[in-house]
Amino acid sequence: MAADLERLRQEICRREEELSELKQRLADMEKKSVEDASDGTEPKTIHNGNQKLTNDQIGRYSRQLILPELGVKGQVKLLSSKVLIVGAGGLGCPAAIYLAAAGVGKIGIVDYDEVEISNLHRQILHTEHRVGVSKAESVAISCRNLNSSLNFITHKVQLSSDNAMSIIRDYDIVLDATDNVATRYLLNDACVLAGKPLVSGSALRFEGQLTVYNHKGGPCYRCLYPKPPPPETVTNCSDGGVLGVVPGIIGCYQALEAIKIAADIGTPLNQRLMLFDAIDCTTRTIKLRGRQVLCPVCGDNPSMTQLIDYEQFCGARATDKDQEKKVLPASSRMTAKEYQTLLENGIEHVLLDVRLPVEMEICHLPHPALNIPINTVKKDPSALVEQIKRQLASSGIPLDTSPVVVVCRRGNDSQLAVQLLHDSNLNIRDIRGGLHAWARDVDSLFPVY
């Protein structure tokens, strides 16, 4: 049954890709036949008196063509423009689909990652049966379904110092739709070195930020942030959470800014920063400093003339995926299976869950737990040690024999908690791999978030 389901999913996926390829071929052939016809004695364009747009294009883009600011001139510019989207996620999806809808001639998508089910609440161009498929490919398939007349290029690689320049070179405008600090510095420097404007968006929780770097005398990312933030101050969507529509809104704004720059209309957001707060439904646009003459990459005498090692510069990996920490020695840890045995043997213990209350509501282990979030543990560990001791004492359990078991989502915060709560009188350990390990190794029906 499970194998049948999987086979069916793969079959649907394969056929979608095949269909997408066929559509691209049809589009290419249609384009060619139009060009061939215009070589003949009776050019097709004579019917509409327009040398620049085909009848199909006029029909498709009519509602934006009649905007005086855009017009035929702007549409022709869009059709000949090349935009690169780095990141096929919560920002990249809405950006890509609006660029495709507007008729940006060549759209490149960079993403090394594959679609996961937890992406779908915000990465709206992917689908349930494309879980496991390349995100770049998935975005291209969806965009091609909307507008098959365009040229979509997928770059299924992790953007790096080695490949960034050669990828960016072929485009006019770059969208930063990435999810981590190291890639943001890399992309900034590459765009400065290649002389491309960078439309930068970001989102977390209920907030979004948007600006255009390296454009018309405005600053670059480094002009604003010469030093990278300390890694412990950086929160990703997987830890901090994000409401899907928030990157959706920011991604739409990124498409809008790219369209304005490509068609050369309106006032771009260079040297300004737009802040969006979904909770209050407010936007604020503020004036930024100009290009900094002392900037190491875009200044008057730049010290950086080629790309560097960005993971080293930021002290953080170029991914928003969680890294497994190894803080504790094996003797201070137990496996999920060992905890299961402890439960089955009815051994008295204190279970400390260091996740947020909102996470406790999603799921929790089948034993009453003391719920103290890790940030509260950090504030006053010794008070918590006393609280645990009191709880053990009131149950009449000897301190040193009964275990204190700490759990969190993935087994990182629980290690920090064990470290903070270290006390010679407590037998305290964490569950290696946290609730994810519990779901994987003990209870396959336990939810994973």
Added chain:
Amino acid sequence: MAVPITLEFSGGAELLFANQKKHSIELPGSQKWDVKSLLPWIRDNLLQERPELFMQGDTVRPGILVLVNDADWELMGELEYEIQPNDKIVFISTLHGG
């Protein structure tokens, strides 16, 4: 004469201030206040936790952008900007997610 001003924290910086984004405060005393003296005042009087996530040395930590009346503080003199009554000073933690 105390100086009434508004402080705002966003982009996650508000989490260091009991999740409160807006603060109306009065800077005490008769001396002149600049951003340089405001920062330690905020740290000592408003900050709820982990000062190292707000300040580094005598300035804000990397990754926090300061606005003075809706303009980048770099345009206003950064630490030397002299605070006026009813100013709005905003601290924005840069977002990186997508």
